[in-house]
Amino acid sequence: MTAYDYDLFVIGAGSGGVRAARLAALDGKRVAVAEEHRTGGTCVIRGCVPKKFMVMASDFAHQFQIAEGYGWTVPEPTFDWPRFIEAKDVEIARLSGIYAANLGKAGAELIHGRAVLKDAHTVEIVGKDRTYTAERILIATGGRPWVPPRLPGVEHAITSEQAFHLPELPKRILIAGGGYIAVEFAGIFAGLGVETTLIYRGPNILRGFDDDVRAHLAAEIEKRGVKVILGCQHDRLEKKATGVVNHLENGMALETDVVMFATGRIPYVKDLGLETAGVELTDDGAVKVDEFSRTTAENIWAIGDVTDRMNLTPVAIREAVAFHSTVFRDRPMKFDYEAVATAVFSQPPVGTVGLSEAEARRACGGGVDVYMTRFRPMKYAFTGSDERMLMKLVVDKESRRVVGVHIVGPDAPEIIQVAAIAVKAGLTKAQWDATCAVHPTVAEELVTMREPVRPQETTLG
Template structure:
């Protein structure tokens, strides 16, 4: 380290990406500090993936009771204690955050509790302390924050961040949005016995996902008791003596106890001092980076959601590893952001990897073959439930490579992790078909799909 700097590397943000980069660099013998204004662990551990998955697990018990009764069990009394669950969840999150802190310390990273802002390309100020430090290199990994549009009454809403800490469960809730966070929390609240309405301004939920996935999931979440209102958005929310009155653009009025907005997340760049260091934003308001995560300042990099590339925790971690390899090990690495498997923990859940049918028809040079199975899994057929499962393969007809795989139904996230390997490897439909089925499973349909879906040609 040059004697003119306090640190070799200063990391702003102790989420999954920032923590990984800090640890690797410190273990490589460099002097490293990381600043975090809230709690070490970031969005995923503190207010995202991890606590949300606990909530999904808790809320799915309602469905499992339904299944149990279908299989002959008698459940005489079942009740849910929200404060007990909430507090137990918080204890576990605190434990995980403590592990992150401990691992940073073991690696030799100095953890600074406070908000860091850039004063120039080598200088960082810890807000409210008067402390400034310098670093040869800086990594920005501050993630994103929920976005709520401004309209009359928008201040009466909550976001996913407040939903984790509600003092009590509401009897009624309106969840606004059509993305994965919205459909996940709609399923959570419905499963916990809350009267749930999902409002989305678009024509179909999960915009950007395969159209069949969107349509199938809509039908399934309605079977789970969620009321879905599409092509509508809020014009106002008014506080009444009995709750919150939601006025929608389609003329509907809904009264509820809580309104949760899940209308997207934006990079957390406000008042970060980027202009002081010559760090530019792209046209979407994210930090502009090249393929090696380097910003427009030659000594500053950025990884994770603040760059708005692929906003997933495992991607942020891979970007952090690539940063470390490139900058500190003379081993330039980039991250391939294509064919990344992902899951939506809706109820039922979604697993997807690769191209949607619409995308494939645009980018594949020739025809596209579509294979679809829509069926009742044996668990539900046994007792006459109507829950159905969707499996879909998108195949480039010219190369016969499976370029997309989409699943909606129980265990879809577990299946898509392995299906993602096959799609990433570029395996052909024949190779999928040559794989022997595991019976009896729902997953076996992935290697048994034989009939192509016929697409009618427009005149």
């Protein structure tokens, strides 16, 4: 029997990799984790967590406006970008330290450096002349931002990873993209007083979301000061002494201080040595895995964004738990990707779970009923604001199950977490209706919509 240095070697110390390593180490396995940057991965270091801090910081300007409507006298507020960045970095460092400490407490060894595969059982730490062998290897390297490689002048743009560390707050910014990251950062910068433009080549933002959500949010973020340009993309970027000129394909030329590309993320597999270990990629460049997260190499698994299945931190963690149960507990477990809730921390935010209306119409043979309401949240009663909230239920007409819930407005991410339980449990519209409302709340609308809207009334104007 071959003697290996470790029972498990994890490449990548993000949320998924750390969870898998800790569980295996707590079972008494010899575990090592290699990380070339800082422990915590995308979510903790350059994603969900720092972004949420930025969202909260930027939303105060909106809250100050609401406070005045309620009788508060709010002195002219000012925002100190360097002070905020320092506080954010201190907290991120603390959280990263907790991840590292928890690995140590579990008995896993943390190796600082970039690990690459030399064969199916051997990894090398680049630049340190060190190699290790392991019976099993787990790839959890996540993803990295993608920018158009052949766009002239693209070197003058930044990605979300640089946006977390800008030395000063720009006066003008253009954000290219229409997904989570683009929409969230548009709200962040607009809320902080930056003249913000969002351009996207598609017909509307948030491709893949429910069409009513997309239309509603596009209108609402413009009310918050974001200029949205759709059906358009860059032709080239031109650096000038006063800023960067964005030359767009429609002939427009906009000068901004910063240009940020949020045009998607790709699996981080570059120079990882996958071929030498027999690990194949999908046509889209992700690590190919089966339903148990096993790659085409018998002793190598992969979880998280590097597999490009459902790129959410909680999903990576659940994939890690399933991997541990399958490999080290001899209890095969597959993660169920159906009805996973997600939130977009735009301003206003989005919460969604289950099928969009279009998906449901394709999936539900007996047709669907759509229940939808748009209203002004009570919180805005004294402000003169015309901001509206959207709530939508998609119901399988035959089984009467609620198969999709879509919310845009205050506290949508908090509400959708609880709504996801009901969707996952397969509750029917009658069971939702039988639930007594909590009044006065915005969430009570979820259990008080009684009549379905007609199909021609389901598209927002």
